[in-house]
Amino acid sequence: VSSSNSNVRAKIVSHVESAFGRIHERPWGLGFIAAISGSDLAPGEKLFVDFKNWDAQTFAQKDFTFKTFVDPFATGRYLEVVKQPTLSIEHGAPSRVVAIVPSATAAKSVPCFVKIEDAWGNPCLSETGTAEATVGGVVTKIKLAKGRGKLSVPLSSGSVQRVSVTYKNLHAVSNPVVVGKTSFAYYWGDQHGQSGETIGTGTISEYFRFAKDY
Numbered sequence: 265v266s267s268s269n270s271n272v273r274a275k276i277v278s279h280v281e282s283a284f285g286r287i288h289e290r291p292w293g294l295g296f297i298a299a300i301s302g303s304d305l306a307p308g309e310k311l312f313v314d315f316k317n318w319d320a321q322t323f324a325q326k327d328f329t330f331k332t333f334v335d336p337f338a339t340g341r342y343l344e345v346v347k348q349p350t351l352s353i354e355h356g357a358p359s360r361v362v363a364i365v366p367s368a369t370a371a372k373s374v375p376c377f378v379k380i381e382d383a384w385g386n387p388c389l390s391e392t393g394t395a396e397a398t399v400g401g402v403v404t405k406i407k408l409a410k411g412r413g414k415l416s417v418p419l420s421s422g423s424v425q426r427v428s429v430t431y432k433n434l435h436a437v438s439n440p441v442v443v444g445k446t447s448f449a450y451y452w453g454d455q456h457g458q459s460g461e462t463i464g465t466g467t468i469s470e471y472f473r474f475a476k477d478y
Contacts, residue, residue, distance in 0.1 A: 268310040271303035281318075291463050292331045322384035325353045325465050355411075356382035358391060363429040363438035365417075367450035374441055376417040376427050378406050379478055380434070387411040387478050395431040412478060419443055 265274035279296035280286060286293035298311070305311070313330075321328075330349040333342035364377045378395045380388040388411040395413060397404045400420025406413040408431075419425055419441075427438040458464025459471040466474075 265298045266312045266314070267300075267305065268312070269303060269305060272300060272305055272309070273302040274298050274300055274311060288331070288333075291460060291465070293463075295331070321353065322386075323353070323465070324355045324386040326470070328353050328465075355386040355388050355390075356384065358388045358432070358434060359383040361395065361429055361431040361434040361436045363397065363427050363436050365427055365438045365441045367439065367452070368442040368444075368446045368448070369419075370443070370445050371419075373416045373418045374427075375414060376404075376406065376429070376438065377412070377414045378408065378429055378431070379412040380408065380431060381411075391431075393431065395429055398428045398430075399425060410477075 265276060267274055275298065276296050277299045278287070280294050287295040287297070298313075328351050332345040332348055334345060335342050358380050359382050360380075362379050362381060364379075365374050376397050378397065380391045382388055391408055391411045393408055395406045395408060397406055397415070397417050399417055400422075402418055402420070404415060404417045406415045406429075417427055423444060424440050424442055426440055429436045429438065453475070457471065457475075459468050460466050461468060464471075
């Protein structure tokens with residue numbers, strides 16, 4: 265930690281980096297306290313924090329906020345800074361293509377959902393190309409927007425089939441789809457998740473939008 269005022273000395277005196285202990289109420293449990301000495305910070309002067317040997321999160325986040333408080337009267341009562349330092353954590357380069365189809369169908373075609381992800385599973389929102397889905401030698405082109413696309417793919421003969429998908433130099437095979445009449449409808453999903461309302465990130469609207477779109 266350093267300052268634009270050469271007379272100000274800053275030193276980290278306390279920090280929390282794991283789930284054991286909290287520096288503040290959740291979800292702001294991880295962080296540190298920097299002690300200021302030597303002189304006071306005047307309006308317009310700045311503190312600079314250089315993050316070294318800290319593990320960066322692997323999931324994309326629109327508004328990553330460094331929640332900042334200050335103890336202006338040295339009484340131990342911290343006040344929240346009006347303008348919080350905020351940045352956006354973006355997805356990485358495309359690393360894999362994912363193809364998802366229903367587990368069972370009695371139809372002659374099946375909706376195929378395709379998405380492009382980086383190495384950590386984040387949707388690659390900047391990808392807007394075209395993926396090719398192949399079943400039994402028949403190729404269907406699926407246009408992508410914001411890293412995803414969906415289109416009906418014709419099925420060939422066979423009781424269990426898979427869809428092969430190619431996007432640029434990435435290849436994937438879908439989950440199996442059972443072709444034929446069935447008494448059950450199959451549904452898949454995550455059984456648990458968190459938003460910024462608890463110990464996760466993002467808004468509740470973003471949480472459900474992600475579940476719907478990806």
